[in-house]
Amino acid sequence: MRKFINTGFLLLGVGFAACQTPMTSNSNTSQSNPKTSMETSYNKTDAEWKIILSPEQYEVLRQKGTERAGTGQYNDFSEKGVYTCAGCGTELFTSEQKFDSHCGWPSFDNNIAGGDRVNQVKDFSHGMIRTEIVCAKCGGHLGHIFDDGPTATGQRYCVNSLSLGFKPTANNKEEKK
Ligand SMILES: [Zn+2]
Numbered sequence: 001m002r003k004f005i006n007t008g009f010l011l012l013g014v015g016f017a018a019c020q021t022p023m024t025s026n027s028n029t030s031q032s033n034p035k036t037s038m039e040t041s042y043n044k045t046d047a048e049w050k051i052i053l054s055p056e057q058y059e060v061l062r063q064k065g066t067e068r069a070g071t072g073q074y075n076d077f078s079e080k081g082v083y084t085c086a087g088c089g090t091e092l093f094t095s096e097q098k099f100d101s102h103c104g105w106p107s108f109d110n111n112i113a114g115g116d117r118v119n120q121v122k123d124f125s126h127g128m129i130r131t132e133i134v135c136a137k138c139g140g141h142l143g144h145i146f147d148d149g150p151t152a153t154g155q156r157y158c159v160n161s162l163s164l165g166f167k168p169t170a171n172n173k174e175e176k177k
Contacts, residue, residue, distance in 0.1 A: 042088055042138040053087065060162040061087050061140035064125075064132070069104025072161025077106070081168040087140035089165065092117045093157070099149075101156055106164065108157040109149045118157070120145060133157060 044052070049062050059065040074083070083093040083106075093108040101107035111118040116136060123132040123144065133142045142163045149156040 044138070049087070054162075057086050057162050060160045064141040065160075066143075067105070067160045067162050072105060074106040074161040074164055074166065075104060077166075079166070079168055081166055082112075083108075083159075084165040084167060085135040085138060085140055085142075086163050086165050087135060088138035090117060090135055090137045091167075092135065092142070092164070093159070095169075097157075099151060101150075101158070103156075103158060105143060105158050106161055107149075108159065109151040109153045109155055111157065118142065133159070135163075 046062065050058055053061060056067070060067060078095070078098075080095045082091050082095070083098075084091050092111050094112060097108040097110050097112075099107055099109055118133050119136045121132045121134060123130045130144045131146075133145045134140060135142060140163060141160075143157065143159040146156045146158060147154055
């Protein structure tokens with residue numbers, strides 16, 4: 001938990017610094033710190049994202065949109081496998097971490113590798129104080145995280161299906177739920 005928070009603050013700092021940097025000067029001068037910024041680890045322009053992503057994915061991942069509750073492809077979905085970031089392909093969640101939250105969006109109680117695939121950012125939009133979750137690699141918006149999860153972690157990663165891809169586990173394909 002503390003690690004998440006620290007990462008969130010780090011991200012905020014990075015975001016603030018990035019705001020002061022002209023977006024146009026995209027010179028690839030990787031100087032001292034190769035992995036402190038999500039901007040440098042996976043740097044794409046808006047135009048490039050629009051080519052890679054569908055309009056709906058772009059709206060959610062890059063504009064922090066939210067798909068309508070209950071409409072996402074992975075909301076009512078229980079195949080075994082790994083959920084990836086729809087923006088960059090990073091493996092984020094496993095089917096073992098998914099639980100049925102009845103909230104209308106795919107929900108997970110943790111992310112792969114104990115938390116470093118997903119970063120948390122304080123979100124003050126819409127008159128609420130929430131914690132946004134973003135892909136640590138490409139910065140794509142995933143959803144929000146809440147402290148009301150029913151499992152041992154106590155956490156609920158509430159994620160848009162549009163932010164996710166899915167890789168089924170080959171061995172379990174025939175397994176019935
Ligand atoms: Zn990503």
